[in-house]
Amino acid sequence: MQTANEKIINVQELEPRLRHQTIFDVFNTLVEGEHLVIHNNHDPMPVYYQLMNLRGNIFSWEYLQKGPEWWDIKVTRQVPVVPTERQDDVILNIPEIEPQQKHALIFKVFEMLKPGGTFIIHNNHDPRPVYHQLQAMHGDVFTWEYLQQGPQWWDIRISRKSEEVK
Known part of the structure; x- marks a missing residue:
């Protein structure tokens, strides 16, 4: 069950050109301990590598559901927000x-x-x-x-x- 403030991104509802950027934008709003859930019709592993490349190892990636029809991944912010951190900081x-x-x-x-x-x-x-x-x-x-x-x-x-x- 989804709570009112839970951040679930149903990737298939987004325009293809906006999908990855939407995930990154939502991730950038998270503070330590908060998470988002990526709901997709395939394994979004490329997003993992892009996020790692963009922000460094400041998140955990947990599969809640692994296909065959739907993948749900819980992405949790682990590092506290760093003073003066910018969205493009690694x-x-x-x-x-x-x-x-x-x-x-x-x-x-x-x-x-x-x-x-x-x-x-x-x-x-x-x-x-x-x-x-x-x-x-x-x-x-x-x-x-x-x-x-x-x-x-x-x-x-x-x-x-x-x-x-x-």
Whole structure:
């Protein structure tokens, strides 16, 4: 049974060109612990990968029903809303990543950034050693801005500086 404030997206009722964007727009309204349900006539796994690419690993993806006629997926926002978070921010939820992969993922995401691009590290302690590693690897090509400094969460926006015009 649907409650009055439950967010269910019946994908088949939407114009095809609006389907994925509608899901992303509704997801962006969620706060920690809230969820939406995607109701579709096929497995919407491409949406999972797009959402992961757009926002990082800040959500859970739970199949409530897996076909053959209908798929229902519960998408829950896991990371608290980060101060000054924008809808296009990629947020790396570091505590959810395997320990041996944490720094490598941060460096990979940074290396993929275009000049002017940003992402947010969401962590349960100050990741200052990453700052020094990035500086040793890439030099002075990034900015490091604390959005939140503990005691529970540290949120840092890392930006690749725009290329200088010569």
